[in-house]
Structures are given as C-alpha cells and as structure tokens.
Amino acid sequence: MQKRLKRIGGFFSSMRFGIALLVVLAAACALGSFLPQGYALDWYLNRYPARTAALIYGLGLDDVFHSLWFLVLAVVLCCNLLLCNLLHLPGVIRRWKNAGDPAAVPECPEVSLDGVPSPKEVFTRMHLPAPREAERDGRKMLFSAKSRIGVWGAWVCHLGIFLLIVGFILGQATKTEYTVYGVPGQTKQIEGTDLSVTIDAFDIDHTENGSVQQYTTRLTMHRGAEAQSGTARVNAPASLFGYRVYQNSTGSAAKLTVTMDGNVQQEEVVCVGESVSVLQTPLVLTLEAYEEEYYDAGNGQKLPGFAYSTSYMGQVDRAGVQVAGDTALRYGSVEISFSEPQNYTLLQIKRDRYTPLVLLGGLVTLLGLLLAFYLQPSRVWALETEGGGWTVCGAGPRGNAFFADLLREAAGKTPENREKQEESR
C-alpha cells in the first residue's frame, strides 16, 4: 500500500505528468480561443447541432477560462511544480556544492597543454576566475568554476510560475470590481460598499489633428467622513482607499429638464443608456443616443439630436429624436426636453490584493529563465602529469556541444570537428 502511494506521489510530482499538464493546458487555451466564449445556451444551440451545443455547455467550454476544470488543472500544475521543486531541492543543493568543489569533478578526457606556456593561461582564455590549487589522485590540480548560481535556474523558474499561478487564482477568487459613471459634480455610491465617488472634473485632451490624446478624471472618494482625491488617466490609474481607479471609457450625456406649467420640476444629467423616472411616476425615460450633427438647419448649420424612448409601467410608450432647442415630449402641461450635451466618464474601481504576488512570480520566473539559460555552470581543471607537464579537463553547461571545442582551442589545439573535417578531406 505504502509502495503504491509512493508510486502515485512519484507520478504526480514527475516531469512526465508536468509535461502532460502543460500540453493539456495549451490545448485548453487553444480551444477557449477558438470557441466563442460567454454566450447563453440558446446562442450555441443556434450555431451548432443540439448535441454539440449541449456538450459545449455541459463541459463548461462556453467559459473555458473560468470553468472549474480549468481551475483544477491550474491547481494541479501548482502542486506538481511545488512537489517537483521540493523533491529536487536536495539534488540542486548537491549540484550547486559540487559545481565549486575540486574534489567532485567527474572523469573527463584530458587534453594536453604542450603548446601553452602556463596552465593558468587556459583559465584566462576560458574567461574563468583565477584557479585555486588542489590535489586529485596525488596529482597537483588547478581548479576554477563559474556561474555556479545557474544550477538554481530551473528551480527558481518553477518557483516563479508557482507564485504567479497562486497569485492569479487567489486574485480571481477575491478581487472586487465596480463600475461608476457620471459627469462632473455628480456623487455616486459604489454599490455594496461604504464608499462613494464624486467626479470633480472630466477632461478630454486632443492632439493638434483632433484625435483624442488623453482622458482625465479628477475624483474624490469618500468613506464616512474620510475623503481621498486623485486623478485617473488612461495608463495611469488613481489609488484611493486601497482601490485602483481606472479611466475606462466615456460617452455622451445630456441635461434632462421636466417642466409643468412652465415651472421646472425635475432637472438632472442623464447618460446615454440610462433611464430615469419622470416626476417619480411610472413613466420611465431613456436617453438612447446622442448625435452631434444630427439635423441640417440650413446655412451649413448642424444641430445635435437626442434619441429617446419612454415606457409606462414596463410597456414601451414612445420613441423619437429631439433636436436641440425643441421639446422632446408633451403630456398635457408637462414638457420634457434634453439640452446641454456633455461627456460622462466611466471609471472602473478594482481591488486585487494579489497582483503584487503575480508580479513577483513573473519577475522570479524571468530570473529563473535567465539563470537557467545564460548562467549555466562550467568547470575547468588542469592536472599535472608525471613528466611535469599539464593536461586540462572541463565540464561545460549541460549539452553544450561547443564547450569541448572551446577548451581545445584554449589549450592551443584545433577544435575536434575541424580536426575531423580536415581528416575527412
């Protein structure tokens, strides 16, 4: 039983299983990018045969990246990486120690140093630190090693990926996200929190050619009596009360005025897409769209238009477009009109406490890759021969087919392959 458990544990921590996981993850990602994501079952039923649609929905393929099985895959990969790192730790420490230990050099073919004035010269040519003296099988030895730290590359890289995935999963599970929109002067409560946001100003900067350069919202966030102010721009979010506030987008808004017998009864700013109740009655008015150059008033003058619709107790009532300066609707002595077109700002307010962990994971991964690829350890040692001459040996980075050539060249010999080529010629 224990043997069996050990075997199962061994498999789950193995590189073979890790590779399989990476392949399955890659396939899942490809699938999630090809299959349209996030639609309702009806949409898939319209597009695919009923069985395929049912399969897509049943297996969560309609939302691959947020499905349970995808999460399970990510968690299993984390466990695999962690176990793999734990099991390999003693081996890595051993290799790290051995990489700098003259007593731990392996058996290697020896290259004679006949043409080299001093054995130390080889170390300089190989860009190694000055060698230290040691002894091997009673022979005098000069030993030098470099880039020992590279032994840790894969280990550090796996640790980074582990941190990154853990941070990502925790972030997804705990992050909070809200959307707030409005025009300057408005204060909006952030639903589900004790926070509110006042939009102090909203500016759109244009380039000389008239295209948008930057959107800037100045805002104040309130929690009880406390307040913090900041500026949110595209690419430069504000940080207030531990939340990040992003300048997300913008749209049109207009002032709605409702009068009765000529007296103003209701006045408020309505954003496109927003609905408001008129004079607190069941009549609901929606500002559907705004167009700056809607109506040709002659003499080259274009007037803006406000598209609206109304519903009464849930039933669609009227729809139309009001040209600026006109009245949109009349109900007896009640007149409803839109004016003062303006821009509203849409802000996204988010908190993800694990973003720094993800960033750390990413940086650690990069460091690991750098160590693994560019700081692989190499060792060179020279041994004195019985006749007082010297030979040199070396162990290069894993699988480095060029290392032997470099060593031969440093020892004043022709590289092996050139020798072979010359022989074959």
Place this chain on the structure above:
Amino acid sequence: MLQMESGLFTATIMIYVAAMILFFLFIAFKREGLARVAIFVQAAGLVIHTAALICRGIGAGRLPMTNQYEFATSFAWGLSLVSLIFILRFKFPMLGAFAIPVTILIIGYAAMQSKEVRELMPSLRSSWLGVHVSTAIIAYGAFGISFVLGIIFLLREKMRDSEFWNRHVPSRDKLDLISYRSVCLGLLFLSFTMITGAIWAEQAWGSYWSWDPKETWSLVTWLVYAVYLHLRIRRGWRGKAAAIFAVIGFICVLFTYVGVNTFLPGIHSYA
C-alpha cells in the same frame, strides 16, 4: 520623412533580395567569398532597414510598432538581426541562405499592409509599448531562427554525403544546440513580452490578464516551447524530434502574430 521611409523600405527589400541571391549563389557555386559578400549585403540591408524604421518613428512621432505594417517590418528587422548575430557568432553563413527568405516573406507581408500613419488611441500612448513590442520582436526573431535551424537540421540528414554541407553546416549536435539556444533566447524574451504586457494591461485596462486571443495564444506558444525544453531533458528529445518541434513552435508564433489578428479579433486587434 515618411516619403524617405518609403524609399528606404523599398531599398531594404531589394537589398535583402540581393543578399538572398548571393547566399543561393554561394550554395550553387560553393564559393566562400560569395558567402562573405552575402553577409555584408545583409548587414547593409539591416542598416538601411534600421534607418527606415527610424524615419518611420520620426515621421509618425512615436515608436513604429503599433499596426500590422509597422509590426511586420519590425518583425522582419528582428529576424534579420538575430540571424546575423547567429551567423557571426557561430560562423555559420548557410544559416543566412535559409533565414533570409523567411525575412523577405515577412517584410513582403509588411509591404502588403496599409502604411497609413494613424494617431494612437490613448491606451497605446504608453512607455510600455516600446519595451513590450521590442521584446516581442526579438522573441519572434529568435523563434524564427530556431525554425530555420530546424529545417536545416532536417535537410542536413538528407545531405549527409555532401562535402559542402559537412564543411559549412555545423555537426548535428551543434545545430541542435544552436537551435536550443535560439529557443532559449526566444522563450526568455517572450516571457519578458508577456510580463511587460501584463503590467501595461493592468494600467491601461485595469486587468493584467484578460484571456484576449493574443494573450491566450502567446501563452499557448510559451507552453509549447516549455514542453520542448522539458522533452529535451526528460526524453532526450534532441535532433530530429526537437527540430520538428521547433517548426511547430514557430507555426504557433505565426498564428499568434498573423492568425489571431485575422481570425480571432480581441482587444489587441490594433496590433
């Protein structure tokens, strides 16, 4: 400035074509001198190419890396640069004969795109753009080289008895190692691209990862190359298998670059 860029761009294509012809003549006539001239011509092409990119940057008033045309020409530049580095570093002119046609294909693709300079949307006006895209260019260039090396490796088996190939193409072990080194370079820079992209996305869109098709496919490419590395260690997948894998990996790279923009539009659609 943009007119000058247009002239330099056309000159670049012509010089690359000249370099390709010289590389082919080197193979046909087996004259080493021709290889040296071809490398020199390619280097000259790279200089002109760089000048074209600089003119584009000055003309547009920003880094020339934001639309299909600009990214394709930068991609070709990256491939040309990385191939020259590998040719010189590993004394391997035959690599040029195989890499330059790929470079020409990519720059040809650039030539078919609209060269119009459009103003950038606010989210693209970020200093992260330069780091993010230039690391992607190096990564794609390096993967391109590993693809070319994969093909050379597969051909080398067939040309085993050719004395010319034996003299001018490194041994299979070394070819495999050079290909591995270029995958390593590519993977390191792709990781850089993904991390800088995530930092930028967090600032611009409020989310460092959105499973946008471009992000997803760069992750797929990253995973494919990670599998390549592990199969090398675990199963000793070297040589032929690794060469085939390098070719498949580059197909993923091309899909991430061209395919995603064409078939799977998302928030990266402008790239």
